Amino acid sequence: MILLVIFSSLLCSAAARPSLKYLENPNSGENETEDPAEVRSAAIKRLLEVFGMEDPPAVHGHKQPPQYMLDLYNTVADVDGVTKDPYILEGNTVRSFFDKLRSEQVEFRFNMSTVSREEKILTAELHLFKLRPQATLAFNRHHFCQVSVYQVLDTSKTNSTQDKKLLSSRLIPVHSTGWEVFTITHAVRSWMVDEGSNMGLHVVVRTLGGSAVDMKLMRFASGRNHHQSKQPMLVLFTDDGRRPTRVESTDFDDNAATFNLPPSFMSGTSSRIARSVDYSEEEGMSAPCQRHPLYVDFEEIGWSGWIISPRGYNAYHCKGSCPFPLGQNMRPTNHATVQSIINALKLLRGVEAPCCVPDKLFSINLLYFDDDENVVLKQYNDMVAGSCGCH
Template sequence: MVPPSSAKTLPPQYMVDLYRTLADGTYSEQKIRHHGANTARSFFNKGSSEAVDRFRFEISDAVPNREEIVDAEFHFFIHFEARWKHSKGHFVQIQLFEGNQDRLLESRLVSAYSSGWEVFRIIDSVRRWIAQPARNQGLKVQVLDSSGKIWKQQRVYQLQSFQKSILIVFSKDVHASTIHSSSLTLNGELNNYHEGTPIHENSIESIEKTSPSRREHNITRRTRSAVQNSQCARHELKVDFEKLGWSMWIISPKWYNAYICAGACAFPLGQNQRPTNHATIQSIVHELGLASEVEAPCCVPTELHPVSLLYFDEHMNVVLKQYEDMIAVGCGCQ
C-alpha cells in the first residue's frame, strides 16, 4: 500500500522543527549536526497502551545496512500537575532502564516546577537492537519522588498525557556508491510506487535524473524558446511533488526549484561559460572538424546543492534526509 497523507498522520513536532532549521539555513548551515549524520528517523512507541511506563520501538528493519548509526535519543516529555508540585518536593528522579529494569541507562534529577522534554542519549542500546533484534526489550521509565518512593503508573501516565515519547535515530551513508549513484535507489522508489507496494525510504535521491522528456515538459514555452536561442545558462525547473504523484508520502517541501542547465556551448568558449580545459580542446576539435565523432561540449551543472526532504517511510516512520546534488547552482560547458 501507499502511505497515507501527512494530513492523516501527523509527524512529530521535533522532526518538523529540525526540517525547518535545515530548510531556513544557508547552504553551509544545512547540516544535521549529529556527528556527520545526513538522516534522522523518528519512531513512536509500539508497546502496550496499558504499560504507560514502558516503551518499545520497532527499528530492526528501518535502518539499511549501508548506513552507520551515529547517534540515538529517547525524547520523554515530563509534566507535573499542580496538585503534585508541592506535596512531593522540589525535585523528582527519573530513571531510564533498558528492558525490564535489567540495565540502568541513566538517572537524573529534574525540577518538579517545570515541564518539557527530557532527552536521553541511548546510542549503545539502539546499536544492540539493530545488531540483535531479539535483545530489543524496549525501555522503562521509573519516576521517584523526593523521598525515593516510586510513583504509581497512574501518576506516570500524567507525565505522558500531553506529548508522545519518541526515539530519534541519526545515521549517515557510509558507502560512496550509494551517495553518488543516487539513481540506484530512485528507480526502485518509482517502481515500488507505481506497483502500489510500500515506499522504500532510502530512495528519493535523484530528481535531477528525471528523464529528458519530463524535464522538457516542466520548462515553460517562454523558457524553452529562450534556451534554444541562448548560450549555456541556468533556467528554472520547478519540481512539484504533487504532480509527480509523491505528495502522499512527502511531507515537506511541497515543491522545490531544481533548475536546469541548457543552451549552446558555441565556439569560442568564453570564461563566462566556465569551460574546463578538456571542454576548450573539445570545442576546438569539433569546430575544426578534426574528428567527426566529436560533439560540441554540453551545458551541465558545475555546482550542485542538497535538498532536505521530510517524508514517511514504508513503516510510517517519519524520516528527514538530506539528498545531495539536487539543485543546480552553477552551469558551464564540459
Template sequence: EFAVEPELVLLDMQSVPAGQEGWLAFDVTSASNHWLVHPRSNLGIRLYVETEEGGAWIGLVGRRGPRSKQPFMVTFFRENQIPCRPPRAAKPHPRKRKPKYDLPVPNFKGYSENRGQPCKKHELYVSFSDLGWKDWVLAPTGYSAYYCDGECFYPLGACMNATNHALIQQVVHILKPDEVPKACCAPTKLSPISVLFYDDNNNVILKKHRNMVVKTCGCL
C-alpha cells in the first residue's frame, strides 16, 4: 500500500527582498473557515521558501527557537446579531417576565411619539488602510467595530437593555421635553481586539486594545 499525500492548496504568497527584516503576515482565512466546518481536514499549514532560481536557502525558526520569533495566528469572529423589536402592548400575564429595573413605570395615557428604528447594533467595518494606518499596522487589515443607533422608545422594553437612569430620564423627558433630552442609544458592552504593529523604534508589537468592538447596545 502507498500513502497518498493530501492535496496542497495555495493560501497566500509573498515576494520578499533578501535584506528585509521583520514579520510577514499571511492571510489563511479560507483554511481556518474550512477547518471550523470540517475539523478533521485540519492537517496544518506548510510554509515553503525558495529563491528566484528555485532553490530553498533561507533558515526558519522551529519550535525550539526563541519565543519572540515564534509564528502565531490572529483570528477574528463575527457575532450574530439578534434583532430587537419595538415594545408593544401585551395582555397581562401572571408569569410575565419582570424588566431588569424594579422601578414603577408611570402610565402616560394618550402619550404617543414618532417611532423609527429601535436602538440596536449596526454593521461597521473599519479599514486601517482607509485611516492611513497601513504603514504601521501589520495585522489585521481591518475589523468589524459595529456602532449603535436607533430610538429609545417609551416604555423602554427589555430588548433595549435600558438602565434605571435611562428609565427615569425618559419619564422626565415626557414631562419636560424642552429641558431634558431622551435617553441615548449607546454601547453598553465592548470587547478588545489584538493588533500587530510597529512602535516608534520599529519593533513589532502585539497589543490588546480595549473597548474596540461593540458587543451590545442599550439606552443610557
C-alpha cells in the first residue's frame, strides 16, 4: 500500500507541474534549437489526431451547409459546442451527402467513400423535398400517392433477375409540401460491404390503385433545377467506437487533454491575473484548486475555413493547491484525503500533496466540411473540464 501511495504521488507530481520549457517545446531535451515553425506544425498535427484526422479538410469556399445539419447541431450542442445531452444524438457522427447524379428524374446516387469501414452504420435516411403540384393539376382527384424508394441492384453480380429492391414505402398527401424522410439503412450497409454495389436509389410514385402518376402531380426537388437548400440528401448516423461508457468521464488522461499548442493558439486568464497568480505562488499563497478558462480559437489555428461551428470553445484547465485538510469543496477522493494526511504529517518521504485535476470531462461537437464537401457533425469525448478536484 505504501509503495502504491508513493508511486501515484510521483506520477501526480510529474503530471501536475510540467516545466514552462517543456510546454513551449516538448522535445527540448532532444533538440534545444528546434524551429518554432516545426513546433507549431507538430502541435497542429497532434490536435488533428485528437479530432481523428490526419490532415485538415480542403477548403472549398463559402458553401452553405444544409439547414437540417445546422438545426441538428443547435439541438445537440450549446453555443460553445458542448454537448447538451449525450443521449440526443444516435452514435457520435452524422454526415450529409448531396446527390451526385443531379438528374431531373427520381434517381439518386451518393458517394459514400468518406465513411470509414470501421464505423458502425446505425441509421441512413433519404431526405427529399416535396414540391407543390403544378397549378393545372391542383384539382386532381388523387389526394394521396404511394411513394416507394428502391435500391438499384447490379444484376451482373446477383443471381436474381430483379433490378431493384424495396427499401421504404408510404402514403404521402399530394398537396403537401416540405421534407419527406425515408429509411434506407439496409442499402447503405450493403454499399459499405461492397462499394461497387452502389448503383443508387430509385423513387417510384403510384396511385392507391397502383397505376403510374404524372410526375407533375407528385414532384420532388432535384439537384439540377432547384435551390441548394432543397437538394436531395442522404443523412447517415454512425458510431466510430469512441463512445464513452459513462455520461461523464472522471478519468483524467494527460495525453488526451493536453494539446501542447503554442501560447498564441490558446488564451486563458489575462496576463495581469496570470502575473498576480505567479506572484502569490512565489509568496507561498497559491490559490486553492479551481477551474480556469482555456479558450481554443479555431481561427487562430487556421481552421475557420472548414469548421462551421463552433468558432472555438473553452476547454478550461485546473490549477491551484490542495492543502491539508482537504474540504469537501475540493471534491477529494478518499485516496487524495489519505495522501494529504501522509503528506501533512511527513509520514513518508517524497509523498506530495494531491493534484488539482479535472474530475468531470464533457464532450464537444464540431460541424464541418470534409474533403468531399459533405457536412459532418461529430462528437468528441473528454474535451472540456467540467469541474476540478483534488486527486
